Amino acid sequence: MSVQTPDVVVARDVGMSYPTASGRFMALDRVSLTVGDGKFVSIVGPSGCGKSTLLQIIGGLAAATSGEILIDGVRIAAPHPDKIGIVFQEPLLLPWKSALENVEFPLALRGEPREARTARARDLLALVGLTDFADSLPYQLSGGMRQRVAIARGLVRKPRLLLMDEPFAALDEQTRTRMWGELLQIRAASRATIVFVTHSLVEAVYLADEIFVMAARPGRIIERIAVNLPRPRTIDMLGAPVLGALRNRIWNLIAEPQS
């Protein structure tokens, strides 16, 4: 019997360092965080603060040199696609597969019967609003559509946790703003816990329940901020004083000269 924990993600003293020509480089220094069930958590920080590395470690794609990660109370050292879905900055769709085939690819890899996996993939395409584009090839889709396919692929195995590594960074601003609304809807429908890494402070605040602010050299968490914006979030809130104040508070944390 494992101990029941309400936290989907628990990171304990996670460290990551590797040797370079000028000695050991500390990418992450004793990072600890918890993410509660169903929460939307953003991680922000300056370039090189190790936020993407932290996400990779949480996803089991990279191994920490110290500390441990528990997902649902179980220690993680390799990808667990049944527990964790990952969406990258680029959609990374396989160009010869249709949108539907890309979404069902994780199921095909496990040898699930065609009918079951196609039905599941169609459900997810509907969730991301791409029912009419099931048979389109990636090059026929816009950047935002491709990233929605990637989100559907990340959710197809019903993971409790969805990790997103700057998923909207490559999109233009209008598309990105539209994707925020879509993502919040998708999240409400799938009930997944989300850890979202981003450069954009507005994005971080608008989407999240909680924000971890990181600093660089060594990469570490310097602040945990609760976002007191009601849900559902609406586009009007982008102009709300609370959001602007939070954004500025984070900016001042990040912009402080680092030693």
Add this chain to the structure above:
Amino acid sequence: MTRWPRRIVVTLVVVALWELLFRVGVLSPVIFGAPSLIWSAALKDGGTFLTAFRVTAGEMLIALAVAWVGGVAFGVLIGAAPLRSLIVAPILSGVIALPLIVLYPVLVAWLGIGTPSKIAYGAAAGFFPVALATVLGIRTIDARYAEMARAIGATPLQIVTQVKVRLALPAIVSGLRVGTSLVIISVIQSEMLSATEGVGFWISYHRALFNTGHVYLGIILVLVLAVVANAVLTALERRLGGARVLAQAVG
């Protein structure tokens, strides 16, 4: 649909002009041959050339099969492991730079003057470029695809077979193209150097006797083999052509 009639007309005009220039004595038959000389060579020794064609085509088929299958299999095996490919790729490029023809007499000593030495020589010439193209093709695909595949639960074998090789296909097909032309060249070349049968052998034989009609007949048969090989490759490229464009479009 007007392409084919036009092609036939152009061909007929060229052939007629060739024959005309030979008849009026402008073209030396010893150097340029003539359609009528090729025709009479075909009537006289067509059976020999047909047998030779079968021998040469058979050698090429086996050599191509070895070069394609062996080259791709070896390339995938090496390309799938970054360290292995870093070590092996320069060796493959080095071998390709060697004039393999210097090894041909050794092959004849080992395997005899019959078809096995032609097959071995042709296969060796085609193997290395196919293997190198496959190694480089797999090595240079975007590593983020492999990470994505790992994240969605692909096993190491599935990452290679269902992601890496598929993404590398355009590069692999270009390698097949280079390898195929090298196989065709090398088989003919080896037959011309030392053999007892095959189209290359008869071209070389009749050239020594100044039977230009026979030489041109042999050349036409080699062209047929090259055209067929090219058609197969083009069909293959067309089937994969979509994937090539898409891979670039999505990035």
